[in-house]
Amino acid sequence: MEPLPQFSILHPSTADEAARMRAENPDARFLAGGTDLMVNIRRGIERPSAVIDLGGIADLSSVSMAGNGDLRIGASVTLDRLIEDESIVSRFPVLVEAAKQVAGSTHRTMATVGGNLCLDTRCLFYNQSEWWRQSNDYCLKHRGEVCHVAPTGKRCHAAFSGDLAPALLVLGAEAEIVGPDGTRTIPLADLYRDDGADHLTLANGELLTAVTVPAASQSFVAGYEKNRVRGGIDFPLAGVAVALRRDGSSLAGLRVALTGTNSFPLLIDGADDLNGGTVDEALLDALQKLVMKQVQPMRSTLTASNYRRTVACALARRLTARLFAQA
Ligand SMILES: Cc1cc2nc3c(=O)[nH]c(=O)nc-3n(C[C@H](O)[C@H](O)[C@H](O)COP(=O)(O)OP(=O)(O)OC[C@H]3O[C@@H](n4cnc5c(N)ncnc54)[C@H](O)[C@@H]3O)c2cc1C
Ligand code: SF4
Numbered sequence: 001m002e003p004l005p006q007f008s009i010l011h012p013s014t015a016d017e018a019a020r021m022r023a024e025n026p027d028a029r030f031l032a033g034g035t036d037l038m039v040n041i042r043r044g045i046e047r048p049s050a051v052i053d054l055g056g057i058a059d060l061s062s063v064s065m066a067g068n069g070d071l072r073i074g075a076s077v078t079l080d081r082l083i084e085d086e087s088i089v090s091r092f093p094v095l096v097e098a099a100k101q102v103a104g105s106t107h108r109t110m111a112t113v114g115g116n117l118c119l120d121t122r123c124l125f126y127n128q129s130e131w132w133r134q135s136n137d138y139c140l141k142h143r144g145e146v147c148h149v150a151p152t153g154k155r156c157h158a159a160f161s162g163d164l165a166p167a168l169l170v171l172g173a174e175a176e177i178v179g180p181d182g183t184r185t186i187p188l189a190d191l192y193r194d195d196g197a198d199h200l201t202l203a204n205g206e207l208l209t210a211v212t213v214p215a216a217s218q219s220f221v222a223g224y225e226k227n228r229v230r231g232g233i234d235f236p237l238a239g240v241a242v243a244l245r246r247d248g249s250s251l252a253g254l255r256v257a258l259t260g261t262n263s264f265p266l267l268i269d270g271a272d273d274l275n276g277g278t279v280d281e282a283l284l285d286a287l288q289k290l291v292m293k294q295v296q297p298m299r300s301t302l303t304a305s306n307y308r309r310t311v312a313c314a315l316a317r318r319l320t321a322r323l324f325a326q327a
Contacts, residue, residue, distance in 0.1 A: 001042040002130055008050045014057060015178040015209050021052050023180045023205030028052055030207055032076060033110035035103065036119055044130035045120075045142055054114070060209055063087065069215030072176075075114025075208045079164075082113060092213055094222035094241060098167035101226055104233040114208045117165055117175070117188075121158035121196045121263055122235060123149065123300040141197045149299050157298040158196030158263060165192075165265035166241035166257035167224045171217040179206035192264035196300075199263050220245050220253060221327045223319050226260070227311045229303065236260035237301060238308045240315040246327035249278050254320070256287070261295040261312050268294055268316075279324035284317045291316045 010028070012018035022028055028050040031037055040046040054060055060076035063085050071087065079099040082088055088095055102108060102116060125139045125148045138144030141156040149157050165188070173188045179202075188211060193201055202208070226239035238260045245253035252275060256268040270290050277283050297308035 002044045004042060005047060007041075007048050010050055010052045011056050012052060012054075015059065015207060018052050018054060018057060018207055019179050019205045021050075022207065025050050025052075026204055030054055030114075030118075032112040032115035032118075033078065033107075034115075035107045035111045036115060040120065040127075043128065044133075045126065054207070060114070066212075069218075071213040071215070072210050073113055073213070074210050075112060075117075077113050079108040079111045079113070079116065083108070091218055092171060092222075094167045094171070094224050094243070095164065095213075098163045098224040098239075098241065101224070101236075101239075102163045113164060113211065116162045117168075117191065117211070118200060118202075118208055119160070119162040121156070121199050122161050123156075123158035123196065124302060125149065125300070126158055156196035156263070157296075157300055159260055159297070159300050160192070160196075160199060160262065160264050161235040161239075161260050162265065163224070163226060163236060163239055163259060166239055166259045167222070168211055168213065169257035169265055169267045170222055170241045170243035170255040171213045171220070172255075173214075174212045175208055176210040176212065177202065177206050178209045179203055183209070185212070189265075189267050194263050196263040217243065220255070221323050223323050225315050225319050227315065237303050238295075238297070238312040238315060240312060240319055242316065242319040242323055244320065244323050244327060246324060251275050251277060251279055251283070251324065254287075256291065256316055256320070258291070258295060258312055258316075261297045261308055266294060279321055284321060287320060288313045288317055 010021050029048040031051040031053045060074040062074045064072050082099050140147040175188045175191045220243035222243035224241045226236040228234035241257045243255045254271045256271045258266045291313050295312045297305040
């Protein structure tokens with residue numbers, strides 16, 4: 001680790017002020033819990049002239065329910081708080097399941113929902129010390145010219161590895177964004193793009209202020225499972241969230257989302273085409289085919305890409321069968 005470099009710390013008290021500060025300092029970074037950002041600064045990956053501390057913006061720290069029952073979770077809500085919030089535990093337990101699997105218990109006291117959703121992508125050749133990366137001539141994502149994972153390509157394949165995004169995606173969550181031009185709301189899936197070096201669609205100055213989970217998603221039964229090298233504390237090699245609805249012996253709704261395999265959290269396309277039948281081996285085979293085709297794990301971790309692909313398929317099958325049985 002490098003010594004902490006010099007930077008100034010800005011303390012906005014509203015989201016508008018934070019957006020203005022960022023627009024005026026494009027190389028500044030938003031600081032939430034700091035559990036990922038500070039590590040990246042100490043590794044020399046991030047060298048911001050300023051950090052904009054979101055901790056003083058009261059509106060970002062609340063969990064509230066709208067008149068129509070939609071749940072709004074502020075970006076600065078910590079994962080510990082999310083895990084203990086009764087309105088989340090009782091209505092959307094899949095969020096608790098996913099949050100409990102993020103990092104270790106001490107991280108979760110500081111780590112926030114916004115930081116988890118805006119987490120930088122990860123790669124074996126990127127999340128390393130300055131001297132390690134320098135001795136490998138850096139890489140395309142940061143200061144270098146070649147991607148060591150796909151040397152003939154011109155894009156970065158670092159993987160998005162946040163645990164909360166897939167759980168929120170299968171619940172149909174929306175992202176609330178504040179920027180210099182005001183507030184906009186988009187489907188959470190649209191917060192991301194398929195580029196490991198620039199995976200967020202936030203424009204300069206924009207920050208994530210909240211996510212909203214529609215009340216209607218309560219009619220789904222949902223779950224999250226991940227596979228990791230160290231069971232106690234580790235990023236997912238592959239993580240899968242499934243939400244489904246059952247009508248008698250038939251599947252009446254299916255959403256599947258993955259993390260750890262692509263440069264963005266992947267909502268599987270075509271899962272709803274499986275509705276109408278029962279969940280048997282044939283349906284699980286068809287689901288596996290969809291997952292197999294859409295996941296793109298690359299050699300960005302020590303674990304073989306094909307293993308991560310196999311794990312993604314196995315988790316999707318297992319979780320779908322389990323949830324259907326309990327729905
Ligand atoms: C040992 C270790 C293990 C970990 N394991 C896991 C794991 O298993 N699963 C997992 O998901 N994560 C893991 N993490 C990463 C991290 O702890 C979590 O993802 C955490 O939720 C990040 O939240 P934070 O508030 O600390 O974010 P920060 O570190 O403060 O920020 C992360 C990034 O998001 C940006 N950001 C923060 N808030 C906003 C906002 N509101 N709008 C726009 N941009 C914003 C920051 O500028 C920064 O780029 C691990 C970290 C460590 C050190
Ligand atoms: S995928 Fe390639 S460009 Fe991206 S971080 Fe890894 S080595 Fe660098």
